[in-house]
Amino acid sequence: MNTISRRRFLGNAGLLGAGAVLADGALRGARADKPLNFSGWVFKPDTVKDYVEFYNKKHGGQVKYEAIPWTAYHPTMETRAFAGEIVDVMYCNHNNRERWYENGLIRPVDDLPGTDELKKKMTPANLDSLKSKDGSKLLGLPYFTSLFVLIYNEPMLQQAGIKAPAKSWDELVEHCTKLKRDKVSDTPFLPNWNNSPSGTMPQFMTDCFSEGANVFDAKNRVIVDQEPGAARAMERWQKVYKANLVNPEVLTKTSSTDTHRIFWTGRYAYHTNHSYYLKTIAGEPENSKLAPKKAKMAMYPGTGQTYMWTDSYVVNAKSKAPEDAWKLTKFLGGNLNGDWYVQRQWCLISGLDNPYPEMYDHPEIIASYDRWIDLKLLREQYKKGKVIAAYKEPWYGEYDTKAVATVHNIIRGTTTVPKGLKDLVALQKSLA
């Protein structure tokens, strides 16, 4: 039997170990700029998988995509960063972008090739929205932009003898009162007062803007207690709620998606929500009684200004393959493929808009939008979209969530309008 000396065994083991370490190092070097991790919240994950596959084939990528449920998305990404995991390219909503940047999770993209060209193509308001709080850095490329629109049920208005949708808030309340009185609808008005961050507070800002009120001052402090327009908007909300023109269950809906589905029933006359929801309301006859095109968009009443926001794709500051990560980001949020591939897909499939106006001259986009919305009117509404900078403040997320209860109390009349507005100001002060 062959024996092996202890010295020889240790020598061989050492060589084997060193070989393994070197091989791993060599392999890691060769792979370094190849596999990329890409994560986003769950929204049409099959569409995302399709274009990731397209990217991997056409642009030689090795992108691994993972979808995480929306509500857990941002904490999950932070927890993973905390544990040392690097996700090269990520979705990031507007409320978390500044926080991720300030804490070193993501990097600005200004110095990367092609950024200046994309900046020139973006609408200035959206570009501002994507910048850091001091306005000096671009923190990502756009995933989508949206804003609040007014949607109306045309057959219901016609049935009640109403010839044109409301142009003012007084007219809208008058229409709803008539529809209820004539028993055409039990609760004709469906505002997006749901309990999630995409519901009550963006709707609050929208209606304040439409009344000509500012919600924040230049230093991002809440000033609604000094704005007569904000008080007018809240008095109107109280009035429509008290007159039973709104279904009270909307206050416990947990998402804007759930809220817009209520409008599918055709039992409501007016609805305010994110623009892209009109695509399912007016464009999906298999789901909605108001398709095809029985529900339409009207210019938002009052000043016409509504709340607009931009969500984004961001690049991890610790990415081991920054060039590849940027290439993927440009494919997703820019125009790497030369035909706005991903941005175009979102427009066509979901009506998710983007801040590149030139895309809306494309015949394919025009034809697709024509099936569910008046594109010209939508583009006019975008010109009145108003962005805020307050979401770049560290306190904003908590304010935005906690303020919902105060606004719900105003709506239901459990607090007065002046006290409720003062409470909002006090809440922001307590968090700042």
Added chain:
Amino acid sequence: MAVPRLGLRAVRLSEASFARLLVAPAVLAIVAVVAVPLAYSLWLSFTDVNLLRTSGAAIDLFGMRLPLYRWVGLKNYLQVFSDPLYWDSLWRTLYFVGAFVIEATLVGLGVALVLNERFPGRPLMRSLLLVPWSLSRIVVGLLWIGILDFEFGAFNGYMQRLGLLTGSVAFFKDGFSALNVLVSVYMWNQAPFATLLFLAGMQSISEDLYAAAEVDGAGYWQRFRYVTLPALRPILFLVLVLCTVNGFLMLDLIYILTMGGPANETTTISWLGFQTSFAFFKFGPGTAILYTLTALCLLLTLLYHRLILARFEPEA
């Protein structure tokens, strides 16, 4: 008797030391997966946490970096106790837990009494009983939205079709109504487990006791009062403790059905702790909120133990 001489030096261990040695791997595993996270989360409740901070003092645990955040003493607890929302949520939680424990215990016991009787189809009924309990709570929430929704719910749909309703019942029209819906839906999900425990307890009661009670002229309710109920006391303790703890921790149904609204009127302590930690990223106050919940659970467990088990003498 001569002991064979082994190559290794014999190590003499006392019986107790040998037992400790055998138990050590399990204890180590429990320390790693239970005690360490508990201690770390307790530590977090006294610190100023920022998950994204990557520098500063840290412990390296099995290759994972656990940052030691800035110690702030009782600040997080004081902040939590000075927040009126915490106290509102606490009273609401106590209502929720109280209503849920009563409903789940009574329904669980009632169904167990029925299923303890002999009738055709009993095995099938016993199997079906576990279906609600075995469903994920996310599924339970979605299922009940499908039943109770104002516009799309099966309940309103069928009632209208049968001509029993003209409009629709709005189950979530206000906070109190929505909170009671949460209690009932959670009871539907959890009562089968209570039934299972009660049923197991009932089957272990000797038939002789019932026979003796019958000979003494006891009717159904007297047999229940003087034989079944005393024998079920340890099971009742278990059911009450489990229901209380589960009630305090319930989160997923709120997430699916109301998200704490309207106006925080369905916000419980667990939802507040979850929101504070994972929506506002304030892990210090968030863990402080949840530790007050842990303290409450322990307190109630001790209380149940005193009330129910203190005078209970197990059979020899």
